[in-house]
Amino acid sequence: MLYQLTPRKQAILKAVIDAYIETGEPMGSKTLTQMRQFDLSSATIRNEMAELESLGYLEQPHTSAGRIPTELGYRFYVDSLMQDYALSAGELAQMNSMLKAKTAELDKLIQNAGKVMANLTNYTAIAVKQSTGKNTVKRFSITPVDQHNFLLVMICGERNAKTRFIRTEMTVTEETAELLEQVLNNFVAEKDLSTVTLPYLMQMENCLGAYGSLISPIMKFVYEAMGQADEKDVRIDGVDKLLEYPEFLDSGKLKEVLGMFDRKEELLNILESADNDVTICIGRENGVEALTGSSLVFKKIVVDGKTVGAVGVIGPCRMDYSRVVSAIRYLSDGIADAMNASLPESSSSPPKDQNER
């Protein structure tokens, strides 16, 4: 689009979209003139709107209805027209109280963020926790629980550990555990799993003597755990919010969206496309059939340079983007800050409170 919209067209487009986002009713020229925002007659507005339609920014549901925004219209709106929304004191309070909850566990924080987000924005929230595992185990630890049980701990990434109880017919002492731990750390730790071949395993068995038979169940678990290393946990909150928007009530839309909530991989695919700030996917832009007519707004959570998750909302294209964007940015950054704060070395960058009252 090389053609630039005149300021007046932009103002009209903005007014139409603002109103439509609020009411959900198509906007007619007459109604628009009644909001004393423009010093023009309805006929003039009508002409302008007709042009905005032929340019692809507006459309009519049917001949005798007002205009509603097209996806292109929304796109232009979020890129150029939309104003920053200043979070209210109440909204900030709600988010801060969640962020400062004593339990600074990342997954809890992300889960709660979803809930707060759904409440705050009145749209369905999506919260993803993504464990950052590589294909190597950094270190093993084995702790005996009682004579026949021990706990295997694998330290994978920086902040990622997996545990598993293993039961054996043999008697496990502190010494056995120590030995097992040493062998594992020598042979498997810091190595890519693909290099752990059968001869390798046999060598380990030899080292362990009578306890060699324990290697097999342990490695079985190691493989399992690594297989699900880049596992992502997706939580959906406030599904009922969808019902507040008539665009989901009729037609199969609701069913499609709910169905997609069970196919979380598709959702994740979309979230993969996140850039560094808040990402907005309007309608077809996300490329998923079921989400035609829905918009996603989301942002990655980056801790210590790594993406550890994402939060976002899903709702009708007619979404209050500016409020949602502010909330998501604040929450996502807030979580990142809360986590970074628990790493002493990065305390040089204090949490930025973009909206301190």
Added chain:
Amino acid sequence: MLYQLTPRKQAILKAVIDAYIETGEPMGSKTLTQMRQFDLSSATIRNEMAELESLGYLEQPHTSAGRIPTELGYRFYVDSLMQDYALSAGELAQMNSMLKAKTAELDKLIQNAGKVMANLTNYTAIAVKQSTGKNTVKRFSITPVDQHNFLLVMICGERNAKTRFIRTEMTVTEETAELLEQVLNNFVAEKDLSTVTLPYLMQMENCLGAYGSLISPIMKFVYEAMGQADEKDVRIDGVDKLLEYPEFLDSGKLKEVLGMFDRKEELLNILESADNDVTICIGRENGVEALTGSSLVFKKIVVDGKTVGAVGVIGPCRMDYSRVVSAIRYLSDGIADAMNASLPESSSSPPKDQNER
């Protein structure tokens, strides 16, 4: 109800409910006689139905409509009339392939059970994983990760471990870790947390000398982890299935039920009432306002004598109880068996395949 229904009344009641469960349409006397099941005229059926109505088992949506079951009707149906449903080969296959998946992790198993359940029954599934934590830590383990990071592992119940990375400005060596581990195991392990008082903590600090300052962050985490010891993870699958039943489409029912899915405590309260076999809650029986008109069918999963979770479905009162009951019983027992099988000592009780083809 001391009054016993005559066999004929029971037969008619069963026919009405069976048909209504299948079609969702109120059942009239004429339609009923057309299914050649009874050798009676519509008028006779009518009289019987009128009596069943005055006894409280049936009701009419409006004067000129057929009859539908009341909650009392359903109750009598599931208690006395319903036939056992024999799971089909396909259904068994689907469940078995899930149960025998290589990843025998309990939480994964329960999560997947929810998905399978939703698919199989065509109702929304609820899967709860309940970690069986007590208020004591059985054993601590500390593993250094690098100079400034170590991993704290707490073994709580039999099969329950919690981990947390802790960062410190100090340099942590293998020896420090060992010392810390010993002190924790001596002072805190096997003790109720309420006995760990301030003087106690100071004593520990003394033992650790220069590393005394590590006690505080560690204990902070211990308290946190214990606080969420009896945490329950609730997963809902197949929410879109609700839309297949007209009883949810209109009225606020859908919204109420979806809203309740976000207030998982209420759901858990209901599930608490589980008895040892499949539990059926019909309509108001569950005592939760939002679930009037919905039924829950669920069963606990018991491993090694402890309740580790539950699976169930939620749907309209007009639910295919017999099919659902069979599926839930099979899955719940299947998970329990799969888990028990991984405990060598309990291998004496082999999985019972109630429906082997």
Added chain:
DNA sequence: AGTTAGCACTCCTTTGTCATAAGTGCTAAA
């Protein structure tokens, strides 16, 4: 040239009427 008033036109939505179908309760006969 841009703006505005006026008007005919379109299409959705609501309302009312009516016929139809399904099912009932009741009475009287078998």
Added chain:
DNA sequence: TTTAGCACTTATGACAAAGGAGTGCTAACT
């Protein structure tokens, strides 16, 4: 005790008529 028959009730769907909101277009105005 069962059944046939009949008058009555109510939901549902089709159809027409009326009303409203908004449009495009033309012609006049600044």
